[in-house]
Amino acid sequence: GAGVSQSPSNKVTEKGKDVELRCDPISGHTALYWYRQSLGQGLEFLIYFQGNSAPDKSGLPSDRFSAERTGGSVSTLTIQRTQQEDSAVYLCASSLDRLQLFFGSGTQLSVL
Amino acid sequence: GDSVTQMEGPVTLSEEAFLTINCTYTATGYPSLFWYVQYPGEGLQLLLKATKADDKGSNKGFEATYRKETTSFHLEKGSVQVSDSAVYFCALSKSYNTDKLIFGTGTRLQVFP
Numbered sequence: 573g574a575g576v577s578q579s580p581s582n583k584v585t586e587k588g589k590d591v592e593l594r595c596d597p598i599s600g601h602t603a604l605y606w607y608r609q610s611l612g613q614g615l616e617f618l619i620y621f622q623g624n625s626a627p628d629k630s631g632l633p634s635d636r637f638s639a640e641r642t643g644g645s646v647s648t649l650t651i652q653r654t655q656q657e658d659s660a661v662y663l664c665a666s667s668l669d670r671l672q673l674f675f676g677s678g679t680q681l682s683v684l
Numbered sequence: 685g686d687s688v689t690q691m692e693g694p695v696t697l698s699e700e701a702f703l704t705i706n707c708t709y710t711a712t713g714y715p716s717l718f719w720y721v722q723y724p725g726e727g728l729q730l731l732l733k734a735t736k737a738d739d740k741g742s743n744k745g746f747e748a749t750y751r752k753e754t755t756s757f758h759l760e761k762g763s764v765q766v767s768d769s770a771v772y773f774c775a776l777s778k779s780y781n782t783d784k785l786i787f788g789t790g791t792r793l794q795v796f797p
Binding site for chain 1: 720727730773775783786787789
């Protein structure tokens with residue numbers, strides 16, 4: 573596609589359920605990033621994939637969060653046993669040269 | 685730790701007014717600085733950047749100068765348009781590339797005709 577695509581655009585879930593958020597990066601972009609934006613907060617780095625290297629997971633807030641990137645393209649962010657504080661907009665970005673990020677429109681996650 | 689502070693919004697202006705959105709940062713070393721913009725219904729996109737002190741980034745009539753002495757990277761535009769209405773994010777990176785950007789909270793700009 574022409575840009576970074578994220579799905580779903582909105583997700584409402586109950587506390588304790590698991591959720592999966594999907595990101596389709598721009599074709600050919602080797603770097604992929606996940607950020608989240610909680611209400612009133614700046615964007616918070618979560619995880620970064622670069623090619624076949626081991627991902628930088630230093631921003632993941634707890635072991636309930638995990639992400640994978642299959643075939644160097646699509647990425648899935650999984651949140652297990654969701655909590656209300658996980659409610660946020662989850663943003664995915666990709667980059668060809670690691671000098672400019674291209675963001676998707678995000679997934680609005682609401683945990684009831 | 686490293687951080688970015690932006691002025692709170694919304695900033696409300698009439699068309700053709702002068703715009704300043706303040707951004708200050710705290711970081712060790714020599715970070716690169718960025719402004720990203722998010723138009724309604726769209727993803728964030730890079731507006732401009734500066735990678736060293738005294739550099740001026742510019743794009744679409746917007747400018748920002750990297751001031752190390754005041755640790756600032758204020759965004760300015762001489763004459764705003766309704767189409768500039770968006771949320772503007774200031775960000776820094778500790779390296780030359782954009783890995784692990786640290787963002788501010790964003791400033792909403794509303795421009796009325």
